[in-house]
Amino acid sequence: MSQATPPLQPIQPLLANAAIMEAVSRQNYPAATLYVVATPIGNVCDISLRALHLLALADAVACEDTRNTAQLMTRYGLHKPLIAAHQHNEREVADKIIARLQAGERIALVSDAGTPGVSDPGAKIVDAVRQAGLQVSPLPGASAAISALSASGLIHDQFHFIGFLPAKAGQRDTLLQGLTSVAATMIFYEAPHRIIDSTQAMLTAFGAERPVVFARELTKLFEEIHRCTLGEAQAWLTADSHREKGEYVVLIQGAASAASDDQLEARRILSILLNECSVKQAASLAAQITGQKKNALYELALALKSAQE
Ligand code: SAM
Numbered sequence: 001m002s003q004a005t006p007p008l009q010p011i012q013p014l015l016a017n018a019a020i021m022e023a024v025s026r027q028n029y030p031a032a033t034l035y036v037v038a039t040p041i042g043n044v045c046d047i048s049l050r051a052l053h054l055l056a057l058a059d060a061v062a063c064e065d066t067r068n069t070a071q072l073m074t075r076y077g078l079h080k081p082l083i084a085a086h087q088h089n090e091r092e093v094a095d096k097i098i099a100r101l102q103a104g105e106r107i108a109l110v111s112d113a114g115t116p117g118v119s120d121p122g123a124k125i126v127d128a129v130r131q132a133g134l135q136v137s138p139l140p141g142a143s144a145a146i147s148a149l150s151a152s153g154l155i156h157d158q159f160h161f162i163g164f165l166p167a168k169a170g171q172r173d174t175l176l177q178g179l180t181s182v183a184a185t186m187i188f189y190e191a192p193h194r195i196i197d198s199t200q201a202m203l204t205a206f207g208a209e210r211p212v213v214f215a216r217e218l219t220k221l222f223e224e225i226h227r228c229t230l231g232e233a234q235a236w237l238t239a240d241s242h243r244e245k246g247e248y249v250v251l252i253q254g255a256a257s258a259a260s261d262d263q264l265e266a267r268r269i270l271s272i273l274l275n276e277c278s279v280k281q282a283a284s285l286a287a288q289i290t291g292q293k294k295n296a297l298y299e300l301a302l303a304l305k306s307a308q309e
Pocket of ligand 1: 217
């Protein structure tokens with residue numbers, strides 16, 4: 001299979017196409033409105049024509065990191081006053097934004113990458129603006145979660161977005177235990193320095209057979225999307241040292257299609273018992289509680305125990 005990059009599509013005529021640019025600007029962009037604008041998650045070209053039009057129209061841009069946003073805007077020849085709006089000042093900055101909106105301005109809200117408010121600052125500002133009776137309008141675009149889901153190959157009628165797991169191991173494990181019987185595809189964000197530990201914790205919670213998809217460095221030069229079982233995941237992650245770097249979305253197949261209710265219940269009970277007693281005792285007690293075969297439970301307990309270690 002050829003790895004050659006296909007020639008660039010001629011997008012210049014598109015931008016010069018008066019009918020398309022007219023369609024971009026024809027939409028109503030009322031004043032006194034906060035516009036929530038999605039920005040690229042890697043490839044700088046993943047921004048919509050409408051988003052660029054709105055950034056050009058805005059009186060100011062509220063952003064998570066003024067340096068990042070200035071860089072993005074400069075790429076597109078845009079220069080606007082920037083308002084720092086990060087997780088430590090969202091409530092205070094909301095008051096300033098509300099005052100400017102009340103004066104009739106259009107303010108754009110962006111985060112460093114992707115859709116604001118999705119595991120990113122922005123939701124508190126949107127809440128305050130709406131509570132003040134002002135309009136909020138989305139300019140849709142990239143989000144790592146939806147991009148990863150769309151290319152995962154996991155069959156999903158429903159998905160459950162979790163975002164980042166807690167940094168503390170105890171809280172992380174409790175949260176994962178509570179997700180073992182979720183039927184929908186689960187979507188996690190994870191930092192590269194935690195990917196190995198988090199995947200190990202997922203193995204303990206969901207079991208070795210559960211399908212997982214790693215979506216790494218989406219839309220970037222070294223994009224990888226890999227599907228395997230949780231039992232195979234550590235081998236894939238450690239096979240290449242680059243995999244301990246980069247940005248990850250981790251998707252776990254939902255319980256409904258991955259295991260029966262009986263298997264899930266056995267796993268849940270064994271996980272609790274293994275904190276208090278030996279593998280043999282845990283299997284024996286679980287057999288009495290569930291009525292399932294002791295041998296199979298013993299094998300499962302062994303796998304859970306070794307995953308915990
Ligand atoms: N609001 C953003 C969105 O809608 O995608 C997410 C922001 S959150 C702070 C950043 C996390 O999103 C990263 O740690 C990673 O888990 C995920 N992410 C962002 N860009 C990514 C990419 N290009 N490839 C894979 N994951 C990405």
